[in-house]
Amino acid sequence: MDLIDDGKGGAGGNAHEFTVSELSGAVKRAIESGFGHVRVRAEVGRVSRPRSGHMYFDLKDDRAVLSAVSWKGQVARMQVQPEEGMEVIATGRMTTFPGQSKYQLIVDNVEPAGAGALMALLEKRKAMLRAEGLFAAERKRPLPYLPRVVGVVTSPSGAVIRDILHRLRDRFPVHVLIWPVAVQGQTCAAEVSRAIAGFNRLSPAGAVPRPDLLIVARGGGSIEDLWGFNEEIVARAAASSEIPLISAVGHETDTTLIDFVSDRRAPTPTAAAELAVPVRAELTGWVADMRARLIRAQGQAILSRRQRLSDLARALPRPERLTETARQKLDTWGERLPNALRRGVAARRVALSDCSGALRPGLLRRRIAEDRQRVADRGARLPSSMTRNVMQHRRQFETCAARLQPATLRRETLRQREALEKLANRFAEAARRSVESRRDRLATLDRLRETLGYRETLARGYAVVRDGNGAVMTRKAQAEQAESLAIEFADGTLDQGASPAPRKKPSAGRKEPPPEQGSLF
Template sequence: MPAYPPYADDDGPGGLVAKQTPGDNAEPLSITEISALLKRTVEDRFGFVRVRGELSGVKRAASGHLYLALKDEGARLDGVMWKGSVARLGFLPEDGVEVIATGKLTTYPGRSNYQIVIERMEIAGEGALLALLAKTKARLEAEGLFASERKRALPFLPRVIGVVTSPTGAVIRDILHRLADRFPSHVILWPVLVQGQGAAQQVAAAVRGFGALEPGGPVPRPDVLIVGRGGGSIEDLWCFNEEEVVRAIAESPIPVISAVGHETDTTLADFAADRRAPTPTAAAEMAVPVREDLLATVGEFALRQRRAVTRGLDLSRERLLVRAQRLPSARTLLEEPTQALDEAGERLRRGLAGRAQVAGVQLQSVAGRLSLPLLAARLERARERLAAQRLNPALLSARLREDGRRLDGVTRVMASLNPDAVLARGYVRVTGEDGRTLVGSSQASAEARLTLHFRDGLLDVTPLDSEAVQHKAPLRKAQARRPDSAAKPVQDDLFG
């Protein structure tokens, strides 16, 4: 068989112009046509395949589609997972994770290659799942999400407890039962899926939803959260290993108790939470103390308080009795002051009697000088001196005339100094707001209002500003020098 089909001119493969071979009716295929034929052939032959490989170059587009590559030691296969299938993934795809992908092969004519359209993707065995878990844990731990200094202390006695779990499982019943036994509390349940598709998103949304509640709002904000579910395999508990759940717990403003699984089950949520409980029942025990123990403790404190108070009173009473026995009796204390009082009373009696005798002697000596004729003579002399004191009318008249002349002089001086005396001759007196008489234009221009005192009344005016006064003043002086205004005297400008 020749390598090239024969040509009519038998020029061989090096012909310049393509020519139709005799008897050949087939037209040459276009690139689009050959690509479509290849696409149809590949899709018909590989309409359903399951491949195993390691993820590489995982990239999620803004549209929600997932682009990646599957590789092993000897080959590489591009892949795409559309948005609807991505939403059903049970884990977060990352580079290096070994998976089993189910879908169909197709071609991509734009780059002349083939790829797999993935409809379902699962982690290839528990070993790969544990490898992914270790990788995620190392990455989140490097970010400090599991650091011990981020852990917060749980409230001693929370008033409201938030629980994130399934409403139909045994977890919520165990928690409520244990709380009722230890310390009945207000519990708010946020129902979520704890396994399967969408569980991680619901758990993360519940934790963030509790943290977004406002204190004092219509829905009380919990003081502590319990995130939990029952035991199960690593696949059953996988949603609590999702990065979205771990970050929500680490960022929660409310302290979180993780109660996922039983005893030996450990998830990344346990590392991010403030406390880890081996079981949901243990989480309830961590959240609240035992009410009976608190009552017993309070009762013991009250008893100790009463004993302390009583002990102090008893000791004080004993000390008082001892000291009271050492005190002298009231009679002994009053004997000496009573004797001193009796002596003072006796001295007072003797002193009063002696003073009365001395005063009697003095009275008798004075009584001789207080005779009635002597008093009458002194009264008569006083009347004579009073009658001798007579006023001379002439002296009073002269004094009144002198004072009248002085008063007339003062009145004339006051009239000449009165500033309003010249108002009748056409003058005006200017005063400011405080009533002071203004004598200069600078004083008048500084006032907000002026009062003009005329002969027949007052007039309130407002002064112009200084520029207006300076502009108008020369005009008035020029008018005063006109010949025809000589017959009518013009008053001088009040503002200079």
């Protein structure tokens, strides 16, 4: 469609009259056919993300602004989300929006300008190291609370090392070892990895002390400037370090591979120094506070024990009161002792006089003569008494010997044997009748048990429901809460759900108690 005016189309000329929609459609077709696929390098301006899921943003340079839109499906496929101030390369197609008479870029993909390949490589390395477990949280080691030596891997001429040393000096001065390296450029990765490995090879007892903590630091910059810390050799050197390591590369928004494998990431080099050591003034204050609290606690404890001792002392009687009664008794007994001794001596003198009167020689001779006469009489009676005793025992012996003759013994043995056999027969007959009676009763009880037992009830169409532990269940609520059920029928058991726990096999010689039958009747 030719839209060029020939200059003769006045108010009453022959120029074609377009509607607004026709003209807008013609412009739309012209722009889409001429710019079907374009790549635009620009800075991202305003970014809007409404609830619909679409994304509207501006692409601008120093002289113009281009409106851009990405539909919901395109936004979901983007690996990099545009943010305000980011320099990007947007790929898409040009079109118009007739509703507002403006043209816009439909963006399919966005990648950082000049860093697309680097970002892709970085993501690939990150995925590989994550798969190896170098980013795992359990590999992170705690930082020493108060390191004696701190090793710093950075450039010795930049502001970073001055900030770290200044912060360490303000917080808690420690011995600092600096390993100078290039923090950007082609030699950066190799020097940083050698520095980390070199610090780890130092001996704790060597001339140069081995650091207790490492700080790898650099100031902020672009992704190209920080790329040395995204190299694989740097990440592996940091992961294999036996010394705890803090990464402080760039500022808060800068992220490199060494940040993921280090034991702690600091947003800035100054923050790394703050993580490395505590504040000495705070420690001194804490120690002083603890000392004061200890002194107060000791003083309070002494006062409390002193008060307790005073309370206990007031509850105890005085020593004089404890000995008053005993002293009074001692005095009383002291006064009574002389008279008691005199009375005792007089009583013993009287008893001695009574005994001495009975010990006169004439009286002793009479008693001796009487005792001698009594012994002589008993000696005279002794032979006849012994003779009678011997004769009596001899008659008893002869009677026993007559009873122990062989014929007598045989007759007695036969009589006892016959009596024993009769008694054994009576016992056997009584035992047989007792066993038969108990067998008949047992058979009767067994028939009754079979009739009343739950298995006969199972044969009539009932079932026993048990849980996984073998316990009988009698309520619906119990069955709903059980993890598994075992339903016993007359011909077997049906398991529902997980297999129930095996029932404990009864020990030999011990009958298993019959299952609960309350749920069957």
